[in-house]
Amino acid sequence: MKIGVLAVQGAFREHMATLAAIGVEGVEVRLPADLDGVAGLILPGGESTTMRRLIDRWALREPILELGRSGAPIFGTCAGMIVLSTEISGGEEPVLPLLHVVVERNAFGRQLDSFETELRVPILGDTPVHAIFIRAPIIEEIGPEVDVLARLDDGRIVAVREKNVIATAFHPELAGDTRFHRLVATMAAEHADPGEGSGRRPHPIRRAKAQS
Numbered sequence: 001m002k003i004g005v006l007a008v009q010g011a012f013r014e015h016m017a018t019l020a021a022i023g024v025e026g027v028e029v030r031l032p033a034d035l036d037g038v039a040g041l042i043l044p045g046g047e048s049t050t051m052r053r054l055i056d057r058w059a060l061r062e063p064i065l066e067l068g069r070s071g072a073p074i075f076g077t078c079a080g081m082i083v084l085s086t087e088i089s090g091g092e093e094p095v096l097p098l099l100h101v102v103v104e105r106n107a108f109g110r111q112l113d114s115f116e117t118e119l120r121v122p123i124l125g126d127t128p129v130h131a132i133f134i135r136a137p138i139i140e141e142i143g144p145e146v147d148v149l150a151r152l153d154d155g156r157i158v159a160v161r162e163k164n165v166i167a168t169a170f171h172p173e174l175a176g177d178t179r180f181h182r183l184v185a186t187m188a189a190e191h192a193d194p195g196e197g198s199g200r201r202p203h204p205i206r207r208a209k210a211q212s
């Protein structure tokens with residue numbers, strides 16, 4: 001099983017390294033053909049305006065949307081989350097609108113360019129996630145199908161999931177925390193081979209939700 005990492009811009013190497021650390025084959029995606037045979041895709045942090053331009057230049061928009069609509073897991077971190085949102089505050093056109101949220105770019109302003117905090121992410125277990133925020137976006141509103149995975153202490157939403165789409169405002173790949181990638185890999189394996197146990201074994205996400 002292979003998981004793609006969009007590699008047109010931004011912090012894709014760290015995601016490749018995290019996949020390698022959990023024994024999953026990562027594929028750097030620069031052209032539509034690179035998506036052949038991937039069971040999921042990670043959209044890294046970086047600069048979402050540049051990412052948007054390069055996604056269009058290399059004709060990646062349609063094939064990525066198709067992959068997302070097929071149910072393959074798509075995981076966006078920071079700029080990747082912006083790129084996945086159906087609405088960007090301020091009126092920018094959405095890029096790959098697979099995640100029904102309203103996102104605000106650079107939501108922490110100039111005073112707080114970047115910061116780190118411990119976040120409770122119940123779906124990943126009791127150990128908090130060391131979350132690194134860099135010129136991070138925030139989720140202002142969520143659609144009815146969107147589950148909140150994590151909030152800051154002040155209640156602002158910084159991680160969400162809508163079916164096969166997961167997004168974080170922060171960078172788990174920079175903190176050496178492999179749990180989000182493991183979750184994506186589990187979802188990808190189930191997507192690639194739906195026969196394996198599906199229907200009998202509850203999906204890890206649903207099981208985590210049911211317990212909370």
Ligand code: GLN
Nearest residue numbers: 045046047048078079135
């Ligand atoms: N501020 C960037 C943007 O709006 C995102 C920052 C990041 O990905 N670390 O695109």
